[in-house]
Amino acid sequence: MLAGAILTMETRQKIEFAGLPLAVYREIAAHLRQVDGVEVTLIPQSSKQFDYNQSQVEGLWIEYAGNSSSESRKRVEQILAYYQSRYGV
Numbered sequence: 456m457l458a459g460a461i462l463t464m465e466t467r468q469k470i471e472f473a474g475l476p477l478a479v480y481r482e483i484a485a486h487l488r489q490v491d492g493v494e495v496t497l498i499p500q501s502s503k504q505f506d507y508n509q510s511q512v513e514g515l516w517i518e519y520a521g522n523s524s525s526e527s528r529k530r531v532e533q534i535l536a537y538y539q540s541r542y543g544v
Contacts, residue, residue, distance in 0.1 A: 466523075469498070470535065471514035475542060480512040483538050487515075490530050492523025 472480070484495040496516040517531060 466519040468517045468519075469514055470517060472538070472542065475512075477511040479538070479542065480515065483534070484515060486534050487517060487531060490527050490534070492520040492527045493531060494518045494520075 472483075480497060484497060487493055487495045494517075496518075498513040498516060500511055500513045502513075519528060519531075
């Protein structure tokens with residue numbers, strides 16, 4: 456599920472991939488952090504009940520700096536599309 460919200464001078468987007476392991480979330484975050492003008496934060500799981508099949512991470516916050524280019528945003532979308540196709544989420 457992809458969702459986005461507009462903040463002052465920056466764009467913040469929440470990304471969730473159901474069932475994706477923590478290691479893959481970290482890989483995605485590391486990949487996205489290489490894009491200029493992009494900051495990524497892992498969102499901890501908010502569920503109070505442990506489920507072995509559920510990821511330890513609920514999702515990612517992707518924040519674009521106010522001066523980030525359209526190329527940076529396009530690159531982020533390409534990276535996310537890659538992981539969606541690779542992991543079938």
